[in-house]
Amino acid sequence: MNNCFVPMEAEILRADQVTKSEKHFTLRMKNGCRMDFAPGQILEASLFGFGEIPLGFASSPTRKDSFDLVVRTVGRVSGAINKLEKGQSVFVRGPLGHGFDLDRLRGHDVLIIAGGIGLCPTRSLIQYILDRRSEFKGFKLFFGSKSPQDQLFLDDLSAWRNSPDVEYHETVDKGDPGWTGNVGVITTLFQKTKITPDTRTVICGPPIMYKFVIKELEKSGVPHNHIFVDLERRMKCGIGKCGHCQINDKYVCIDGPVFSFDQIKHLEEVFG
Protein backbone atom coordinates (compact mmCIF):
# COMPACT_ATOMS: atom_id res chain seq x y z
CA MET A 1 0.00 0.00 0.00
CA ASN A 2 1.35 3.40 -0.98
CA ASN A 3 2.79 5.38 1.92
CA CYS A 4 2.99 9.06 0.98
CA PHE A 5 5.61 9.68 3.67
CA VAL A 6 8.22 7.30 2.29
CA PRO A 7 10.76 9.40 0.36
CA MET A 8 12.89 8.50 -2.66
CA GLU A 9 16.65 8.58 -2.79
CA ALA A 10 18.39 11.30 -4.77
CA GLU A 11 22.13 11.40 -5.38
CA ILE A 12 24.13 14.58 -4.98
CA LEU A 13 25.89 15.34 -8.26
CA ARG A 14 27.28 18.67 -7.09
CA ALA A 15 27.47 20.50 -3.79
CA ASP A 16 28.73 24.07 -3.53
CA GLN A 17 28.90 26.19 -0.43
CA VAL A 18 27.61 29.43 -1.96
CA THR A 19 27.43 31.67 1.10
CA LYS A 20 28.38 31.21 4.72
CA SER A 21 25.10 29.50 5.48
CA GLU A 22 23.79 28.32 2.11
CA LYS A 23 24.71 25.29 0.07
CA HIS A 24 23.67 24.67 -3.50
CA PHE A 25 23.00 21.04 -4.47
CA THR A 26 22.39 19.44 -7.83
CA LEU A 27 20.60 16.11 -7.47
CA ARG A 28 19.45 13.20 -9.58
CA MET A 29 16.92 10.54 -8.65
CA LYS A 30 18.58 7.21 -7.90
CA ASN A 31 15.87 5.15 -9.55
CA GLY A 32 16.55 6.84 -12.88
CA CYS A 33 13.14 8.55 -12.92
CA ARG A 34 12.90 12.23 -13.74
CA MET A 35 11.60 14.54 -11.05
CA ASP A 36 8.64 15.87 -13.00
CA PHE A 37 8.04 19.29 -11.49
CA ALA A 38 6.89 22.75 -12.50
CA PRO A 39 8.69 25.96 -11.47
CA GLY A 40 7.40 27.09 -8.08
CA GLN A 41 6.57 23.61 -6.79
CA ILE A 42 8.18 22.29 -3.63
CA LEU A 43 9.45 19.06 -2.16
CA GLU A 44 10.23 17.65 1.25
CA ALA A 45 13.92 16.85 1.63
CA SER A 46 15.18 14.68 4.43
CA LEU A 47 17.92 12.72 6.03
CA PHE A 48 16.93 9.72 8.11
CA GLY A 49 17.45 10.33 11.78
CA PHE A 50 17.31 14.10 11.36
CA GLY A 51 13.98 14.86 9.72
CA GLU A 52 12.39 16.64 6.80
CA ILE A 53 12.25 20.21 5.53
CA PRO A 54 10.26 21.79 2.70
CA LEU A 55 12.26 23.37 -0.13
CA GLY A 56 11.45 24.95 -3.46
CA PHE A 57 13.07 23.67 -6.64
CA ALA A 58 15.88 26.05 -7.56
CA SER A 59 16.29 24.97 -11.18
CA SER A 60 14.03 24.75 -14.19
CA PRO A 61 12.56 21.45 -15.41
CA THR A 62 13.82 22.47 -18.84
CA ARG A 63 17.36 21.75 -17.66
CA LYS A 64 18.72 18.20 -17.77
CA ASP A 65 17.62 15.23 -15.74
CA SER A 66 18.74 16.77 -12.52
CA PHE A 67 17.34 19.42 -10.21
CA ASP A 68 18.80 21.98 -7.85
CA LEU A 69 18.05 22.78 -4.23
CA VAL A 70 19.53 25.45 -2.02
CA VAL A 71 19.61 24.73 1.68
CA ARG A 72 20.18 27.40 4.29
CA THR A 73 21.48 26.15 7.61
CA VAL A 74 18.86 27.14 10.15
CA GLY A 75 18.29 24.02 12.23
CA ARG A 76 19.00 20.36 12.80
CA VAL A 77 17.80 19.02 9.44
CA SER A 78 19.24 21.76 7.24
CA GLY A 79 22.48 21.61 9.23
CA ALA A 80 22.79 17.88 8.59
CA ILE A 81 21.96 18.16 4.90
CA ASN A 82 24.51 20.93 4.48
CA LYS A 83 27.28 18.62 5.69
CA LEU A 84 26.70 16.36 2.69
CA GLU A 85 28.98 16.25 -0.32
CA LYS A 86 28.97 14.91 -3.86
CA GLY A 87 28.08 11.22 -4.10
CA GLN A 88 26.00 11.16 -0.94
CA SER A 89 22.21 10.97 -0.84
CA VAL A 90 19.29 13.16 0.15
CA PHE A 91 15.78 11.73 0.43
CA VAL A 92 12.95 13.56 -1.25
CA ARG A 93 9.16 13.51 -1.53
CA GLY A 94 7.61 15.52 -4.30
CA PRO A 95 6.91 17.44 -6.33
CA LEU A 96 4.28 18.99 -4.04
CA GLY A 97 1.89 21.90 -4.30
CA HIS A 98 1.05 24.36 -7.03
CA GLY A 99 3.78 26.19 -8.89
CA PHE A 100 3.61 29.18 -11.22
CA ASP A 101 0.76 29.15 -13.68
CA LEU A 102 2.93 29.46 -16.78
CA ASP A 103 -0.07 29.87 -19.06
CA ARG A 104 -0.91 33.07 -17.27
CA LEU A 105 2.61 34.40 -17.81
CA ARG A 106 3.15 33.37 -21.43
CA GLY A 107 2.71 36.09 -24.01
CA HIS A 108 3.09 38.88 -21.45
CA ASP A 109 5.71 41.10 -19.88
CA VAL A 110 7.07 39.34 -16.80
CA LEU A 111 8.68 40.90 -13.74
CA ILE A 112 10.22 38.72 -11.06
CA ILE A 113 10.99 40.30 -7.69
CA ALA A 114 13.15 38.18 -5.42
CA GLY A 115 14.46 39.03 -1.99
CA GLY A 116 17.28 37.06 -0.37
CA ILE A 117 16.79 33.33 -0.44
CA GLY A 118 13.56 34.00 -2.37
CA LEU A 119 15.82 33.88 -5.42
CA CYS A 120 16.01 30.06 -5.09
CA PRO A 121 12.45 29.12 -6.02
CA THR A 122 12.22 31.95 -8.54
CA ARG A 123 15.45 30.81 -10.21
CA SER A 124 13.42 27.86 -11.44
CA LEU A 125 11.11 30.25 -13.25
CA ILE A 126 13.93 32.55 -14.39
CA GLN A 127 15.73 29.65 -16.06
CA TYR A 128 12.48 28.46 -17.58
CA ILE A 129 11.78 31.85 -19.12
CA LEU A 130 15.35 32.21 -20.39
CA ASP A 131 15.15 28.75 -21.94
CA ARG A 132 11.89 29.57 -23.71
CA ARG A 133 12.45 33.25 -24.10
CA SER A 134 10.29 33.68 -27.22
CA GLU A 135 7.17 32.58 -25.33
CA PHE A 136 7.33 35.68 -23.14
CA LYS A 137 7.47 39.39 -23.89
CA GLY A 138 9.62 41.76 -21.82
CA PHE A 139 11.43 40.13 -18.91
CA LYS A 140 12.65 42.06 -15.89
CA LEU A 141 14.23 40.78 -12.73
CA PHE A 142 14.70 42.60 -9.43
CA PHE A 143 16.94 41.01 -6.84
CA GLY A 144 17.59 42.40 -3.39
CA SER A 145 19.84 40.99 -0.70
CA LYS A 146 21.11 42.11 2.65
CA SER A 147 24.70 42.59 1.59
CA PRO A 148 26.98 41.63 -1.31
CA GLN A 149 28.14 38.58 0.70
CA ASP A 150 24.59 37.34 0.89
CA GLN A 151 24.15 37.19 -2.87
CA LEU A 152 23.45 33.74 -4.23
CA PHE A 153 24.12 32.18 -7.63
CA LEU A 154 26.99 34.53 -8.46
CA ASP A 155 27.55 32.94 -11.87
CA ASP A 156 23.91 33.46 -12.73
CA LEU A 157 23.97 37.04 -11.53
CA SER A 158 26.91 37.94 -13.71
CA ALA A 159 25.29 36.20 -16.69
CA TRP A 160 22.04 38.10 -16.12
CA ARG A 161 23.85 41.41 -15.78
CA ASN A 162 25.15 40.94 -19.31
CA SER A 163 22.27 39.12 -20.88
CA PRO A 164 20.13 40.77 -23.58
CA ASP A 165 17.29 38.43 -22.59
CA VAL A 166 16.61 39.91 -19.18
CA GLU A 167 16.60 43.42 -17.78
CA TYR A 168 18.29 42.78 -14.46
CA HIS A 169 18.32 45.18 -11.51
CA GLU A 170 19.85 44.47 -8.15
CA THR A 171 20.31 46.15 -4.81
CA VAL A 172 21.71 45.44 -1.38
CA ASP A 173 20.43 46.78 1.92
CA LYS A 174 23.98 47.54 2.96
CA GLY A 175 26.97 47.80 0.65
CA ASP A 176 30.65 47.24 1.29
CA PRO A 177 33.75 49.00 -0.02
CA GLY A 178 33.84 46.82 -3.15
CA TRP A 179 30.17 47.32 -4.02
CA THR A 180 29.42 49.84 -6.75
CA GLY A 181 25.78 48.94 -7.36
CA ASN A 182 22.52 50.13 -5.82
CA VAL A 183 22.07 50.37 -2.09
CA GLY A 184 18.59 50.44 -0.59
CA VAL A 185 15.51 48.30 -0.12
CA ILE A 186 14.14 46.38 -3.06
CA THR A 187 11.34 48.86 -3.79
CA THR A 188 13.95 51.46 -4.78
CA LEU A 189 14.51 49.42 -7.96
CA PHE A 190 11.13 50.55 -9.25
CA GLN A 191 12.79 53.91 -9.99
CA LYS A 192 15.19 52.23 -12.42
CA THR A 193 12.65 51.11 -14.97
CA LYS A 194 9.06 51.42 -16.12
CA ILE A 195 6.58 48.67 -15.28
CA THR A 196 3.70 48.35 -17.75
CA PRO A 197 0.23 47.68 -16.27
CA ASP A 198 0.10 44.50 -18.36
CA THR A 199 3.10 43.02 -16.51
CA ARG A 200 2.68 39.66 -14.81
CA THR A 201 4.63 39.91 -11.57
CA VAL A 202 6.05 37.20 -9.34
CA ILE A 203 7.17 38.00 -5.79
CA CYS A 204 9.19 35.82 -3.47
CA GLY A 205 11.11 36.97 -0.44
CA PRO A 206 11.03 37.53 3.29
CA PRO A 207 7.52 38.03 4.75
CA ILE A 208 8.08 41.73 5.33
CA MET A 209 8.76 42.45 1.65
CA TYR A 210 5.41 41.63 0.04
CA LYS A 211 3.27 44.50 1.27
CA PHE A 212 5.73 47.16 0.15
CA VAL A 213 6.32 45.61 -3.24
CA ILE A 214 2.60 45.23 -3.89
CA LYS A 215 2.10 48.92 -3.10
CA GLU A 216 4.65 49.83 -5.78
CA LEU A 217 2.97 47.54 -8.29
CA GLU A 218 -0.37 49.15 -7.57
CA LYS A 219 1.23 52.53 -8.36
CA SER A 220 2.30 51.11 -11.73
CA GLY A 221 -1.26 50.02 -12.40
CA VAL A 222 -0.65 46.27 -12.18
CA PRO A 223 -3.94 44.59 -11.22
CA HIS A 224 -4.02 42.11 -8.32
CA ASN A 225 -4.86 39.14 -10.50
CA HIS A 226 -1.57 39.62 -12.35
CA ILE A 227 0.48 39.44 -9.16
CA PHE A 228 1.71 36.03 -8.03
CA VAL A 229 3.18 35.51 -4.59
CA ASP A 230 5.30 32.55 -3.59
CA LEU A 231 4.84 32.05 0.16
CA GLU A 232 6.74 30.24 2.87
CA ARG A 233 5.29 28.68 6.00
CA ARG A 234 6.17 26.02 8.53
CA MET A 235 5.37 22.68 6.94
CA LYS A 236 5.50 19.13 8.21
CA CYS A 237 3.64 16.91 5.76
CA GLY A 238 3.47 18.78 2.46
CA ILE A 239 0.21 17.01 1.59
CA GLY A 240 -2.44 19.19 3.18
CA LYS A 241 -2.90 17.40 6.50
CA CYS A 242 -0.56 18.50 9.29
CA GLY A 243 -1.99 22.02 9.59
CA HIS A 244 1.23 23.94 10.13
CA CYS A 245 1.22 25.91 6.88
CA GLN A 246 -2.33 27.19 7.09
CA ILE A 247 -3.13 30.78 6.14
CA ASN A 248 -6.68 31.12 7.39
CA ASP A 249 -8.37 28.22 5.59
CA LYS A 250 -5.75 27.74 2.86
CA TYR A 251 -2.93 25.21 2.97
CA VAL A 252 0.28 26.61 1.50
CA CYS A 253 1.50 23.10 0.68
CA ILE A 254 -1.42 22.16 -1.58
CA ASP A 255 -3.19 25.42 -2.47
CA GLY A 256 0.21 27.14 -2.90
CA PRO A 257 3.01 27.88 -2.37
CA VAL A 258 2.30 30.11 -5.37
CA PHE A 259 -0.94 32.05 -5.13
CA SER A 260 -2.45 34.65 -7.36
CA PHE A 261 -2.71 37.68 -5.10
CA ASP A 262 -6.39 38.34 -5.78
CA GLN A 263 -7.12 34.80 -4.62
CA ILE A 264 -5.68 35.39 -1.14
CA LYS A 265 -5.65 39.11 -0.51
CA HIS A 266 -8.80 38.85 1.64
CA LEU A 267 -7.01 36.46 4.00
CA GLU A 268 -6.03 38.26 7.18
CA GLU A 269 -3.11 35.92 7.92
CA VAL A 270 -1.45 36.16 4.53
CA PHE A 271 1.42 38.51 5.36
CA GLY A 272 1.82 37.59 9.01
Place this chain on the structure above:
Amino acid sequence: MSYFFLKESDLKDFVRKLISSAPVIAPVARKNKFVFADLESPDELRLDYDITILPPKKAFFPPNQTLLSFKENKATSAIRPREQILFGVHTYDVKAIDMLDLLFAENNADNNYLANRKATTIVAMTPQAVSGRAFWESVGKTVQPNGHDALMTKIREGYVFEPRTPQGTRLTKSGIFSQASSGQLDEASKCQSEIAAKCPEKLSHSTREISDKMRASFNNEKIWHTASLDCFSCGTCNIVCPTCYCFDVQDQWNLDQVSGARYRTWDACLTEDFAKISLGPAGAENFREERAERFRHRMMRKATYLNSRLGGPACVGCGRCSEGCVPDIADPVKIINNVMES
Protein backbone atom coordinates in the same frame (compact mmCIF):
# COMPACT_ATOMS: atom_id res chain seq x y z
CA MET B 1 -31.40 -3.35 6.98
CA SER B 2 -33.15 -5.09 9.79
CA TYR B 3 -32.99 -4.28 13.47
CA PHE B 4 -31.87 -6.73 16.12
CA PHE B 5 -32.28 -7.04 19.83
CA LEU B 6 -29.73 -8.31 22.35
CA LYS B 7 -30.76 -9.07 25.94
CA GLU B 8 -28.73 -7.36 28.66
CA SER B 9 -27.89 -10.78 30.08
CA ASP B 10 -26.40 -11.80 26.71
CA LEU B 11 -24.16 -8.75 26.32
CA LYS B 12 -21.11 -10.18 28.07
CA ASP B 13 -21.21 -13.34 26.04
CA PHE B 14 -21.43 -11.33 22.85
CA VAL B 15 -18.49 -9.14 23.83
CA ARG B 16 -16.46 -12.18 24.92
CA LYS B 17 -16.95 -13.72 21.47
CA LEU B 18 -15.94 -10.45 19.81
CA ILE B 19 -12.75 -10.32 21.89
CA SER B 20 -11.89 -13.83 20.79
CA SER B 21 -12.35 -12.85 17.13
CA ALA B 22 -10.34 -9.59 17.07
CA PRO B 23 -8.93 -6.96 19.41
CA VAL B 24 -11.82 -4.90 20.82
CA ILE B 25 -11.24 -1.29 21.82
CA ALA B 26 -13.96 -0.02 24.12
CA PRO B 27 -14.72 2.38 26.98
CA VAL B 28 -13.36 1.27 30.36
CA ALA B 29 -13.11 3.07 33.69
CA ARG B 30 -9.83 4.62 34.92
CA LYS B 31 -10.40 5.99 38.43
CA ASN B 32 -13.41 8.28 38.02
CA LYS B 33 -12.93 8.82 34.29
CA PHE B 34 -13.26 6.73 31.16
CA VAL B 35 -10.88 5.86 28.36
CA PHE B 36 -10.94 3.78 25.20
CA ALA B 37 -8.64 0.79 25.74
CA ASP B 38 -8.07 -2.74 24.45
CA LEU B 39 -10.69 -4.81 26.25
CA GLU B 40 -9.31 -7.80 28.14
CA SER B 41 -12.62 -9.03 29.47
CA PRO B 42 -16.29 -8.06 29.04
CA ASP B 43 -16.36 -7.21 32.76
CA GLU B 44 -14.30 -4.07 32.09
CA LEU B 45 -16.74 -2.68 29.53
CA ARG B 46 -18.51 0.50 30.63
CA LEU B 47 -21.21 1.30 28.10
CA ASP B 48 -22.69 3.72 30.64
CA TYR B 49 -19.74 6.12 30.24
CA ASP B 50 -20.44 9.79 29.68
CA ILE B 51 -17.25 10.80 27.86
CA THR B 52 -13.73 9.43 27.43
CA ILE B 53 -10.64 11.51 28.16
CA LEU B 54 -9.23 11.09 24.66
CA PRO B 55 -11.44 10.55 21.62
CA PRO B 56 -11.55 7.16 19.89
CA LYS B 57 -9.63 8.45 16.83
CA LYS B 58 -6.54 7.14 18.59
CA ALA B 59 -7.54 3.64 17.44
CA PHE B 60 -6.40 4.53 13.92
CA PHE B 61 -4.58 7.84 14.42
CA PRO B 62 -2.54 7.16 17.56
CA PRO B 63 -0.94 10.06 19.47
CA ASN B 64 2.40 8.73 18.35
CA GLN B 65 2.44 6.85 15.06
CA THR B 66 5.43 5.43 13.23
CA LEU B 67 5.26 6.35 9.54
CA LEU B 68 8.37 4.55 8.43
CA SER B 69 11.39 2.87 9.87
CA PHE B 70 14.84 3.32 8.44
CA LYS B 71 18.13 1.55 8.52
CA GLU B 72 21.01 3.52 7.10
CA ASN B 73 19.65 4.68 3.75
CA LYS B 74 16.73 2.30 3.45
CA ALA B 75 13.19 3.19 4.48
CA THR B 76 10.38 0.74 5.16
CA SER B 77 6.76 1.80 5.34
CA ALA B 78 5.17 1.22 8.72
CA ILE B 79 1.64 0.73 7.37
CA ARG B 80 0.60 -2.51 9.01
CA PRO B 81 -3.10 -2.33 9.90
CA ARG B 82 -4.60 -4.73 12.43
CA GLU B 83 -8.19 -5.87 12.08
CA GLN B 84 -9.98 -4.52 15.13
CA ILE B 85 -13.38 -3.65 16.56
CA LEU B 86 -13.99 -0.22 18.02
CA PHE B 87 -16.92 -0.77 20.31
CA GLY B 88 -19.30 1.64 22.03
CA VAL B 89 -18.36 4.86 20.20
CA HIS B 90 -20.83 7.61 21.01
CA THR B 91 -22.62 8.99 17.99
CA TYR B 92 -21.01 12.45 18.24
CA ASP B 93 -17.59 10.80 18.12
CA VAL B 94 -18.66 8.89 15.01
CA LYS B 95 -19.35 12.24 13.36
CA ALA B 96 -15.81 13.31 14.20
CA ILE B 97 -14.41 10.09 12.73
CA ASP B 98 -16.41 10.75 9.55
CA MET B 99 -14.66 14.11 9.27
CA LEU B 100 -11.20 12.62 9.70
CA ASP B 101 -12.05 9.92 7.14
CA LEU B 102 -12.79 12.63 4.62
CA LEU B 103 -9.85 14.87 5.51
CA PHE B 104 -7.24 12.11 5.41
CA ALA B 105 -8.62 10.81 2.11
CA GLU B 106 -9.03 14.01 0.12
CA ASN B 107 -6.28 15.66 -1.96
CA ASN B 108 -3.55 13.22 -1.04
CA ALA B 109 -4.79 9.96 0.47
CA ASP B 110 -2.87 9.22 3.65
CA ASN B 111 -2.85 5.46 4.03
CA ASN B 112 -1.15 5.70 7.40
CA TYR B 113 -4.60 6.68 8.63
CA LEU B 114 -6.84 5.10 6.01
CA ALA B 115 -5.44 1.57 6.28
CA ASN B 116 -6.00 1.48 10.03
CA ARG B 117 -9.43 2.97 9.60
CA LYS B 118 -10.40 0.45 6.96
CA ALA B 119 -9.36 -2.42 9.22
CA THR B 120 -11.63 -1.14 11.98
CA THR B 121 -15.25 -2.17 12.48
CA ILE B 122 -17.10 0.47 14.45
CA VAL B 123 -20.02 -0.26 16.72
CA ALA B 124 -21.57 3.06 17.66
CA MET B 125 -23.62 3.65 20.75
CA THR B 126 -26.38 6.08 21.63
CA PRO B 127 -25.00 7.79 24.75
CA GLN B 128 -26.55 6.62 27.99
CA ALA B 129 -25.12 9.52 29.95
CA VAL B 130 -24.06 13.04 29.01
CA SER B 131 -20.94 14.73 30.27
CA GLY B 132 -21.02 18.00 32.16
CA ARG B 133 -20.13 20.18 29.18
CA ALA B 134 -21.72 18.31 26.27
CA PHE B 135 -23.63 20.19 23.59
CA TRP B 136 -23.69 17.63 20.81
CA GLU B 137 -27.42 17.92 20.43
CA SER B 138 -27.27 21.51 19.18
CA VAL B 139 -24.17 21.51 16.96
CA GLY B 140 -24.05 20.60 13.26
CA LYS B 141 -27.59 19.31 13.36
CA THR B 142 -27.81 18.63 9.66
CA VAL B 143 -24.85 16.22 9.76
CA GLN B 144 -25.68 12.67 10.79
CA PRO B 145 -23.13 10.08 11.96
CA ASN B 146 -22.31 7.89 9.02
CA GLY B 147 -19.13 5.81 9.18
CA HIS B 148 -20.18 3.22 11.77
CA ASP B 149 -20.95 -0.39 10.96
CA ALA B 150 -23.68 -0.75 13.56
CA LEU B 151 -25.53 1.34 16.12
CA MET B 152 -26.53 0.11 19.57
CA THR B 153 -29.11 1.81 21.74
CA LYS B 154 -29.75 0.76 25.35
CA ILE B 155 -33.39 0.17 26.21
CA ARG B 156 -34.77 -1.29 29.44
CA GLU B 157 -34.29 -5.01 28.70
CA GLY B 158 -31.17 -4.82 26.57
CA TYR B 159 -29.95 -3.27 23.32
CA VAL B 160 -31.44 -2.49 19.97
CA PHE B 161 -28.72 -3.29 17.43
CA GLU B 162 -28.89 -1.77 13.97
CA PRO B 163 -26.31 -3.08 11.49
CA ARG B 164 -25.48 -0.61 8.74
CA THR B 165 -22.87 -2.53 6.76
CA PRO B 166 -22.13 -6.20 6.03
CA GLN B 167 -19.42 -6.08 8.75
CA GLY B 168 -22.03 -4.85 11.19
CA THR B 169 -24.39 -7.66 10.24
CA ARG B 170 -21.62 -10.21 10.60
CA LEU B 171 -21.15 -9.21 14.24
CA THR B 172 -24.64 -10.48 15.08
CA LYS B 173 -23.34 -14.01 14.39
CA SER B 174 -21.32 -13.69 17.61
CA GLY B 175 -24.32 -13.24 19.89
CA ILE B 176 -27.83 -14.32 20.65
CA PHE B 177 -29.70 -11.72 18.67
CA SER B 178 -33.40 -11.73 17.95
CA GLN B 179 -35.42 -9.57 15.61
CA ALA B 180 -36.27 -6.26 17.35
CA SER B 181 -39.96 -5.62 17.83
CA SER B 182 -41.59 -2.37 16.78
CA GLY B 183 -42.14 -1.59 20.45
CA GLN B 184 -38.42 -1.97 21.08
CA LEU B 185 -37.61 0.28 18.15
CA ASP B 186 -39.97 2.94 19.46
CA GLU B 187 -38.35 2.69 22.86
CA ALA B 188 -34.92 3.08 21.27
CA SER B 189 -35.85 6.20 19.38
CA LYS B 190 -37.41 7.61 22.53
CA CYS B 191 -34.16 6.94 24.41
CA GLN B 192 -32.25 8.70 21.64
CA SER B 193 -34.26 11.90 21.89
CA GLU B 194 -34.43 11.84 25.68
CA ILE B 195 -30.68 11.63 26.12
CA ALA B 196 -30.08 14.33 23.49
CA ALA B 197 -32.33 16.68 25.45
CA LYS B 198 -30.07 16.24 28.48
CA CYS B 199 -27.05 18.01 26.97
CA PRO B 200 -26.32 20.70 29.56
CA GLU B 201 -25.01 23.27 27.07
CA LYS B 202 -26.56 24.56 23.91
CA LEU B 203 -25.78 26.61 20.83
CA SER B 204 -28.69 28.84 19.92
CA HIS B 205 -27.90 29.60 16.28
CA SER B 206 -27.71 27.64 13.06
CA THR B 207 -24.40 26.38 11.67
CA ARG B 208 -24.67 28.93 8.87
CA GLU B 209 -25.33 31.88 11.13
CA ILE B 210 -22.46 30.89 13.39
CA SER B 211 -20.06 30.35 10.51
CA ASP B 212 -20.83 33.71 8.93
CA LYS B 213 -20.66 35.70 12.14
CA MET B 214 -17.48 33.98 13.36
CA ARG B 215 -15.72 34.64 10.06
CA ALA B 216 -16.89 38.25 10.07
CA SER B 217 -15.57 38.65 13.63
CA PHE B 218 -12.01 37.71 12.68
CA ASN B 219 -10.79 41.25 13.10
CA ASN B 220 -12.70 41.92 16.30
CA GLU B 221 -9.49 42.17 18.29
CA LYS B 222 -11.29 42.84 21.53
CA ILE B 223 -13.23 39.58 21.46
CA TRP B 224 -10.19 37.42 20.80
CA HIS B 225 -7.92 39.30 23.12
CA THR B 226 -10.37 39.15 26.02
CA ALA B 227 -11.34 35.52 25.43
CA SER B 228 -7.73 34.34 25.41
CA LEU B 229 -6.31 36.46 28.24
CA ASP B 230 -5.90 33.46 30.56
CA CYS B 231 -4.70 31.00 27.91
CA PHE B 232 -1.50 29.10 28.79
CA SER B 233 -0.99 27.96 25.18
CA CYS B 234 -0.93 24.42 26.55
CA GLY B 235 -2.80 22.91 23.60
CA THR B 236 -5.02 20.67 25.72
CA CYS B 237 -8.10 21.91 23.86
CA ASN B 238 -6.55 20.54 20.66
CA ILE B 239 -5.21 17.31 22.06
CA VAL B 240 -8.54 16.14 23.53
CA CYS B 241 -10.56 17.15 20.47
CA PRO B 242 -11.97 14.37 18.25
CA THR B 243 -11.83 16.55 15.12
CA CYS B 244 -8.32 17.96 15.56
CA TYR B 245 -5.85 16.18 13.30
CA CYS B 246 -2.76 18.38 13.09
CA PHE B 247 0.52 16.63 13.67
CA ASP B 248 4.25 17.06 13.89
CA VAL B 249 6.73 14.75 12.16
CA GLN B 250 10.03 13.82 13.82
CA ASP B 251 12.83 11.32 13.42
CA GLN B 252 14.24 9.21 16.17
CA TRP B 253 17.34 7.03 16.22
CA ASN B 254 17.41 3.63 17.82
CA LEU B 255 20.22 2.98 20.26
CA ASP B 256 22.36 1.49 17.49
CA GLN B 257 22.50 4.94 15.79
CA VAL B 258 22.06 3.42 12.32
CA SER B 259 18.36 2.62 12.42
CA GLY B 260 15.35 4.46 13.67
CA ALA B 261 11.92 5.71 12.77
CA ARG B 262 10.10 8.70 11.38
CA TYR B 263 6.92 9.18 13.34
CA ARG B 264 4.15 11.69 13.79
CA THR B 265 2.66 13.00 17.00
CA TRP B 266 -0.53 14.93 17.60
CA ASP B 267 0.22 18.62 17.51
CA ALA B 268 -1.68 21.63 18.77
CA CYS B 269 -2.20 24.95 16.98
CA LEU B 270 -2.54 26.70 20.35
CA THR B 271 1.10 26.08 21.19
CA GLU B 272 3.51 28.91 20.66
CA ASP B 273 5.76 27.52 17.92
CA PHE B 274 3.08 25.91 15.80
CA ALA B 275 3.40 28.39 12.92
CA LYS B 276 6.97 29.54 13.53
CA ILE B 277 9.70 29.28 10.93
CA SER B 278 13.35 29.87 11.44
CA LEU B 279 14.92 32.22 8.92
CA GLY B 280 18.47 31.50 9.96
CA PRO B 281 20.65 34.58 10.49
CA ALA B 282 17.61 36.74 9.69
CA GLY B 283 15.90 35.47 12.84
CA ALA B 284 12.51 33.84 12.92
CA GLU B 285 8.98 34.55 11.82
CA ASN B 286 6.01 33.39 13.83
CA PHE B 287 2.86 33.67 11.75
CA ARG B 288 0.64 33.34 14.83
CA GLU B 289 2.76 34.93 17.48
CA GLU B 290 0.01 36.18 19.79
CA ARG B 291 -2.00 33.71 21.81
CA ALA B 292 -5.17 35.54 20.74
CA GLU B 293 -4.30 34.70 17.13
CA ARG B 294 -3.86 31.04 17.96
CA PHE B 295 -6.98 30.93 20.08
CA ARG B 296 -8.93 32.51 17.22
CA HIS B 297 -7.45 30.10 14.68
CA ARG B 298 -8.80 27.09 16.58
CA MET B 299 -12.27 28.57 16.72
CA MET B 300 -12.18 29.52 13.04
CA ARG B 301 -11.28 25.93 12.20
CA LYS B 302 -14.05 24.58 14.38
CA ALA B 303 -16.78 26.95 13.28
CA THR B 304 -16.11 28.04 9.74
CA TYR B 305 -12.94 27.14 7.78
CA LEU B 306 -13.76 23.50 7.13
CA ASN B 307 -17.54 23.81 6.84
CA SER B 308 -17.73 23.70 3.07
CA ARG B 309 -15.58 20.58 2.91
CA LEU B 310 -17.34 18.80 5.77
CA GLY B 311 -20.91 19.92 5.19
CA GLY B 312 -21.02 21.23 8.76
CA PRO B 313 -18.81 22.58 11.52
CA ALA B 314 -15.62 20.78 12.60
CA CYS B 315 -16.93 20.51 16.15
CA VAL B 316 -19.22 17.76 17.34
CA GLY B 317 -20.05 19.19 20.74
CA CYS B 318 -18.38 16.57 22.90
CA GLY B 319 -17.31 19.17 25.47
CA ARG B 320 -13.85 17.63 26.00
CA CYS B 321 -12.07 20.94 25.39
CA SER B 322 -14.32 22.74 27.87
CA GLU B 323 -13.57 20.17 30.54
CA GLY B 324 -9.87 19.92 29.76
CA CYS B 325 -9.05 23.63 29.80
CA VAL B 326 -7.72 24.62 33.22
CA PRO B 327 -8.67 28.32 33.06
CA ASP B 328 -11.97 27.18 31.48
CA ILE B 329 -11.89 29.44 28.46
CA ALA B 330 -11.98 26.88 25.63
CA ASP B 331 -15.70 26.09 25.69
CA PRO B 332 -16.97 26.60 22.11
CA VAL B 333 -20.49 27.32 23.36
CA LYS B 334 -19.33 30.23 25.48
CA ILE B 335 -17.02 31.55 22.79
CA ILE B 336 -19.57 31.24 20.00
CA ASN B 337 -22.49 32.60 21.99
CA ASN B 338 -20.33 35.53 23.01
CA VAL B 339 -19.47 36.27 19.38
CA MET B 340 -23.09 35.88 18.34
CA GLU B 341 -24.16 38.43 20.90
CA SER B 342 -21.45 40.91 19.97
